[in-house]
Structure formats: structure tokens, C-alpha cells
Amino acid sequence: xxxxxxxGLSADxxxxxxxxxxxxxxKQTRPDxxxxxxxxxxxxxxxxxxxxxWAQFREENEGDDACWDLTDLTVVEVDALHQATRSLxxxxxxxxxxxxALAVEQGCAHILEDTLLQHCIENPQSCDxxxxxxxxxxxxxxxxxxxELDEESCELLxxxxxxxxxxxxxxxLEQQDSEAFLRAxxxxxxxxxxxxxxxxxxxxRVLSLLLxxxxxWSSSIFEQVCAGQGWHTxxxxxxxxxxxxxxxxxHEAPFFLAQKRQLAxxxxxxxxHRAARxxxxxxxxxxxxxxxxxxxxxxxxxxxQLSSALYANHxxxxxxxxxxxxxxxxxxxxxxxxxxxxxxVVLACLIGAFTHFIPLGMRATGLINIVLTSTVVFGVIAxxxxxxxxxxxxxxxxxxxxxxxxxxxxxxxxAPPFGVLRDLLPCAxxxxxxxWLFGPVAGAVYVxxxxxxxxxxxxxxxxxxxxxxTSPVLKLCMTILGILALVIVLGVFKVTASQGTVNxxxxxxxxxxxxxxxxxxxxxxxxxPATVEQWYPQEARP
Numbered sequence: 001x002x003x004x005x006x007x008g009l010s011a012d013x014x015x016x017x018x019x020x021x022x023x024x025x026x027k028q029t030r031p032d033x034x035x036x037x038x039x040x041x042x043x044x045x046x047x048x049x050x051x052x053x054w055a056q057f058r059e060e061n062e063g064d065d066a067c068w069d070l071t072d073l074t075v076v077e078v079d080a081l082h083q084a085t086r087s088l089x090x091x092x093x094x095x096x097x098x099x100x101a102l103a104v105e106q107g108c109a110h111i112l113e114d115t116l117l118q119h120c121i122e123n124p125q126s127c128d129x130x131x132x133x134x135x136x137x138x139x140x141x142x143x144x145x146x147x148e149l150d151e152e153s154c155e156l157l158x159x160x161x162x163x164x165x166x167x168x169x170x171x172x173l174e175q176q177d178s179e180a181f182l183r184a185x186x187x188x189x190x191x192x193x194x195x196x197x198x199x200x201x202x203x204x205r206v207l208s209l210l211l212x213x214x215x216x217w218s219s220s221i222f223e224q225v226c227a228g229q230g231w232h233t234x235x236x237x238x239x240x241x242x243x244x245x246x247x248x249x250x251h252e253a254p255f256f257l258a259q260k261r262q263l264a265x266x267x268x269x270x271x272x273h274r275a276a277r278x279x280x281x282x283x284x285x286x287x288x289x290x291x292x293x294x295x296x297x298x299x300x301x302x303x304x305q306l307s308s309a310l311y312a313n314h315x316x317x318x319x320x321x322x323x324x325x326x327x328x329x330x331x332x333x334x335x336x337x338x339x340x341x342x343x344x345v346v347l348a349c350l351i352g353a354f355t356h357f358i359p360l361g362m363r364a365t366g367l368i369n370i371v372l373t374s375t376v377v378f379g380v381i382a383x384x385x386x387x388x389x390x391x392x393x394x395x396x397x398x399x400x401x402x403x404x405x406x407x408x409x410x411x412x413x414x415a416p417p418f419g420v421l422r423d424l425l426p427c428a429x430x431x432x433x434x435x436w437l438f439g440p441v442a443g444a445v446y447v448x449x450x451x452x453x454x455x456x457x458x459x460x461x462x463x464x465x466x467x468x469x470t471s472p473v474l475k476l477c478m479t480i481l482g483i484l485a486l487v488i489v490l491g492v493f494k495v496t497a498s499q500g501t502v503n504x505x506x507x508x509x510x511x512x513x514x515x516x517x518x519x520x521x522x523x524x525x526x527x528x529p530a531t532v533e534q535w536y537p538q539e540a541r542p
Contacts, residue, residue, distance in 0.1 A: 003124070006044035011122075018048045043163075047124070050156050088119040088130065096130070100137060113138050113146065121153050124160055131161060132192070141193040165191055166206055176216040182224060189228070200238070204229055208243035212250065215315055222251050246312070253313035260306065267398050275302035278329060279310065285322065292332040294422065296394060303329060341382050344449035348434050349374045352442025374437065381433065385426040393422035423450075 004011050007021050022045045031038040088096070103112040116134055120127035134140045141158055165188050172181035188194060194203055207225055211217070226232065231239040239247065249256070263276040268291070278291055295303075307326035310318055322328040353371045393400045403420035427450060435443035
């Protein structure tokens with residue numbers, strides 16, 4: 001397809017018409033919607049402008065050709081010059097060879113070469129045979145090409161020839177036709193200019209990128225291209241090193257995927273096993289969430305490598321993963337923290353202190369001191385136990401799994417809600433300490449808090465989205481509930497503190513009022529010294 005066909009113009013269109021038509025077609029072909037169509041349109045536009053520039057150059061130099069001094073030339077020399085500058089439209093191979101022989105004999109072969117180059121630039125749809133002929137007789141696209149040839153025209157012609165041999169290869173891969181690709185590849189063996197080292201390197205790179213950038217993959221294509229291009233593992237490999245590693249990975253992708261799926265079914269003994277189970281496991285979504293809570297940095301690094309390999313070589317597998325991507329777990333790396341443990345410690349110390357010490361008559365000040373001190377102490381203990389048991393559970397992962405599976409029955413057997421070493425052991429130790437100091441209520445509050453948070457984490461609101469990606473409404477409701485809980489706690493403090501406040505008619509009574517203070521001092525009953533009846537009236541006596 002020529003550039004004029006793509007643009008919808010005739011070959012005699014001027015530069016202004018070309019630019020105007022390109023602007024119209026550009027509105028219909030968006031690069032984000034049809035990148036290949038946009039690329040064809042852009043190439044056609046640039047080729048059309050190049051042809052017009054060449055035509056203008058030819059017109060400017062026609063005067064020089066017309067002014068050739070032919071007076072000193074013989075009839076044969078004049079005929080050779082005319083033959084070299086005649087149009088090459090529909091010329092046969094025999095006729096072109098005859099003209100070339102005559103031009104070489106009369107010393108005007110360079111004029112025929114210039115005419116041939118100009119014709120190939122102006123007639124791209126019918127110049128392939130002429131280009132092949134020029135590659136043999138004029139050594140085009142090689143180090144022996146005549147230096148006087150127009151460099152821009154040669155580059156444009158080379159770009160068209162490269163597109164000529166890559167288009168059928170690309171279309172065959174897009175149509176997933178292995179036979180058509182191999183036929184087009186075998187035809188490339190007859191392209192002589194590909195024997196030049198620089199073009200051979202270009203062809204190796206183009207082939208490698210074509211095989212890598214398409215979803216379709218054929219092992220037979222890869223093996224035959226390797227045999228034809230000399231691709232192999234070693235220092236003399238002609239395939240670019242970076243592309244060769246990716247090609248090998250894609251060639252071995254079926255075996256790689258089978259191996260990873262096998263690892264996903266085995267016990268999670270290593271980081272490689274755990275990454276395979278997280279991405280390719282067949283268990284429920286909640287099981288993946290529970291597994292992600294236990295992963296460490298080395299496990300996440302293995303997940304990144306496996307996800308990259310799946311994204312590059314297994315697009316169909318990625319489409320079946322949660323969210324349709326191999327990187328669905330990225331939001332889980334920072335979602336699992338130890339904050340539920342510290343929330344449980346605060347609530348257990350607060351409620352346990354109130355239920356245990358209030359009946360004993362302890363004042364509010366002492367009670368608050370006990371709550372603050374115990375919260376700090378038990379928070380430090382919880383941190384140490386959590387760090388110790390999590391490292392222990394990670395080191396003895398298989399033992400923790402066996403113990404957890406043994407304690408869980410029914411549906412929870414495949415995805416235990418807790419781990420014996422990781423969760424149950426530190427929880428039991430914390431419950432024992434809190435119960436010893438504050439009573440069983442504190443231990444029950446600690447367990448209930450962790451259980452509620454654990455159930456919220458395991459709840460599958462959207463199976464294909466991380467539980468951390470909650471809706472704004474839910475976040476607002478959680479914030480309101482937190483504020484209400486804080487208000488309730490402050491209210492409890494207020495009520496408790498008011499228990500020790502002296503109200504009316506409580507505590508010390510006002511000093512008894514002397515009765516004589518309300519009558520004149522001259523009264524006989526109020527003489528000094530005052531009697532008991534005068535100081536303590538009748539109603540004030542015990």
C-alpha cells in the first residue's frame with residue numbers, strides 16, 4: 001500500500017494538499033485508540049512530503065540537464081546518456097541490464113544509478129525488483145555504495161525495504177499463523193543486503209522484538225529462527241543479550257508455569273513456595289489473605305519476581321488472577337500491622353482495671369495510674385512476644401501449619417484462622433498475665449478484641465480487591481464508632497471520678513452554730529461561760 005493510498009490522494013497532489021489531508025485524517029485516527037493506524041498515517045505523510053521534496057529538487061536541476069554540452073560526444077555516447085536518463089517505468093530486467101551495460105561502457109553508469117534511485121523513490125509500489133537489481137549491480141545499502149548518492153533518499157529507501165520484509169512477519173504473528181511466518185522468514189534469506197553486518201544486526205534485533213512483543217508464541221518458530229540466525233547461549237550469540245534472556249524465559253514459560261503450580265501445591269517451606277501459593281494457589285481468597293499476613297520482605301521479593309514473569313509471559317493466567325493482574329497483592333504488603341494487639345491491650349487494661357478495682361473502693365486517681373502503668377507494661381510485653389513468636393513461626397513454618405490444621409476442623413482446616421505458634425501462643429501468655437492482674441474479664445476482652453479484628457480482616461467484601469481498599473462510607477462509619485467509643489470511655493471516667501466527690505450532707509459537717517449568737521448578749525441565758533445547752537441546742541444533741 002503506497003503513501004498516496006493511505007492518504008487518499010493522487011500522486012500529483014501538492015504539499016499543501018498533503019498537509020491538509022493529513023490534518024483531516026489525524027482527527028479520525030487517534031494514537032491512543034489505533035496506534036498502528038496512526039503509525040501508518042504518519043509514515044505515509046512523511047513519505048509523501050519526501051517525494052514532493054525530491055520532485056522539487058528534480059525540477060530545479062532539470063535546467064542543468066537540458067544544458068548538457070553534447071557537441072563533443074559521439075552518437076553512441078549520446079545514445080547511452082539518453083538511455084541512462086530515460087524513464088524506468090515498466091522496464092524489464094533484460095532491458096535494464098542492457099541499459100546498464102551500455103552506460104558502463106560509455107562511462108555514465110552513475111547517471112543511470114541516479115535515475116534508478118529517483119524512480120524508486122517516486123514509485124514505491126513497483127520498485128522492489130529494481131531495488132533488488134540495484135543491490136546486486138550497484139551494491140546499495142552496503143559499505144561499497146557510491147558516496148555521491150543522496151543520503152536522505154537512500155535512508156528513505158532503506159526504511160521502506162525494511163518495512164517490506166518485516167510487515168509479513170508481523171502480520172503472521174498477529175494472525176497467529178506459524179506457517180505464514182516461517183514462509184516470510186525463509187524469503188528473507190534471499191534478501192542480499194541483509195548479508196551486510198549492520199543490517200544483519202538490525203534484523204536480529206527486529207526478530208527478537210517481534211517474538212517478544214506479541215501475545216502469540218510458537219516454540220517451533222523460535223527454534224527455527226534460532227537455527228537460521230545462529231542464536232544460542234554463548235559468547236558468539238548474535239541475538240542481543242537482553243532480548244535473548246527474555247526469549248529463553250518465554251520459551252521455557254510452559255515448564256516454568258508447571259513448576260510454579262507444583263510448588264503452590266507443596267508445603268510452604270521456602271519463599272519460592274509461599275510466593276507460588278499466594279499467586280497460583282487453588283485455595284479460597286481468604287486463604288491468600290491469611291498467607292499474606294505472614295510473609296516477610298524476602299517472600300514479597302519472590303512475589304515481585306514471579307508476578308513479573310507471569311505478566312511478561314502468561315497474560316491469560318494473569319487475567320484469571322484476582323483483579324485480572326499478577327500484582328493484585330501489592331496493597332497487602334503494608335496492610336498487616338500489630339495495631340490490633342495494642343488496641344486489645346488498652347481495652348483489656350482499661351475494662352479490667354474498672355471491673356477489678358472499683359468494687360474494692362479504689363479512688364479514681366489510683367485507678368488511672370494503674371491503667372496507664374499496666375498499659376505500658378503489657379504493651380512492651382506484647383511487642384516482645386509478638387516479635388519472638390512471629391520469628392519462631394516463620395522459622396518453623398511447616399510445624400506451625402501442622403499444629404494449626406490439627407486444631408481446626410471442617411471448612412477452616414484448609415485456611416486456619418490462626419497459627420498456634422504465631423497467634424495462639426502469644427495470645428495465651430497475654431491472657432494469663434492480664435487475668436492474673438485484673439481478673440478473667442480482662443483476658444476475655446483481649447481475646448474478643450483480637451477475634452473481632454481477625455473476622456473483619458477475613459471478611460470477603462470483594463473477592464478480587466484487597467480488604468484494605470474499603471469504601472469512604474465504611475471508613476466514615478468506623479471513624480464515628482471510634483469517636484463514640486472515646487466518648488463512652490471518657491464518660492465512664494467522669495462517673496467513676498464523681499464517686500469520691502463530697503456532696504451535700506456528706507463528709508465533714510459545718511461547725512455547730514452557737515445559739516446565743518442570735519439573741520442579745522444581755523440576756524441572762526447567754527452569760528459567760530456558755531453552757532452545753534447554749535453551744536449545742538436541743539436538735540443538735542446526739
